[in-house]
Amino acid sequence: MSLPPNENPPAIRTERRPGVVRIVPDRSGGGNALTERMAVEVLQALREAEADPTVHVLTLTGSGRFFCGGGDVADMASCPQDRRPAFIASLANAAHELAWALVTSRLLVIAGVNGSAAGAGLGLILNADWVLVAEEASLLAAYSNLGLSPDTGVSYLLPRLVGHQRAVDLTLGRRRLSGNEAVEWGLANASAPAQVFSAELAVAEDGFLQGAVQALAPTKQLLRAGTLEGYREHLRAEAESISMLSGHPDSVRRVDRFAGR
Numbered sequence: 001m002s003l004p005p006n007e008n009p010p011a012i013r014t015e016r017r018p019g020v021v022r023i024v025p026d027r028s029g030g031g032n033a034l035t036e037r038m039a040v041e042v043l044q045a046l047r048e049a050e051a052d053p054t055v056h057v058l059t060l061t062g063s064g065r066f067f068c069g070g071g072d073v074a075d076m077a078s079c080p081q082d083r084r085p086a087f088i089a090s091l092a093n094a095a096h097e098l099a100w101a102l103v104t105s106r107l108l109v110i111a112g113v114n115g116s117a118a119g120a121g122l123g124l125i126l127n128a129d130w131v132l133v134a135e136e137a138s139l140l141a142a143y144s145n146l147g148l149s150p151d152t153g154v155s156y157l158l159p160r161l162v163g164h165q166r167a168v169d170l171t172l173g174r175r176r177l178s179g180n181e182a183v184e185w186g187l188a189n190a191s192a193p194a195q196v197f198s199a200e201l202a203v204a205e206d207g208f209l210q211g212a213v214q215a216l217a218p219t220k221q222l223l224r225a226g227t228l229e230g231y232r233e234h235l236r237a238e239a240e241s242i243s244m245l246s247g248h249p250d251s252v253r254r255v256d257r258f259a260g261r
Contacts, residue, residue: 031069063111070119077259089243123152147251
């Protein structure tokens, strides 16, 4: 998927060091909310990293106080009601292409959850292979607040990680987790205070590089094999569901109210 040229600055920045590429959503003024353009830019950066045989670890982390605040609700609200389902479907499909690319990538994907993560931000965490979360971070699904159903693989991967009841608590019960709770629930591998988060993220990256890097991709492929069956089809079902719900009058009101319209 590609987008037409845009005069706006890139939605992400890319940082490189030996063996590692970091992709950093850089829309902190907008909560690093996921737009279709950002999803495409992240996917392009992922493909570039995959093409470099010296890169073995890909890290997604945010800028400012946010990891990723979910889909851009302001963009949703700016779309006329009759065109909103098509807009949401396009955004979900772009996010789902990225999700599929993350889980099938040869690279070991680390999520460095530096701050708040909601909606599609939670989805990006679930599609990663290893997760470090800031103790001060806040993780939530947020979809039901807007009258929408999950996307970015949340409804497929979440119950497999935390069980059905806890998945219901997060998606429909509007439960919000701290960084430490995310570790307790199995959504993250480790947590760290904000003041040492960046250093701990580098330690985690280096730890994987100190092993036999030739084993990273084959082992990830084997570990993912059991969860990939049916995943792509489920992503399509998620896109259809969230698109349909986005046209419901109550959902339209909720999105507009959230965006201050």
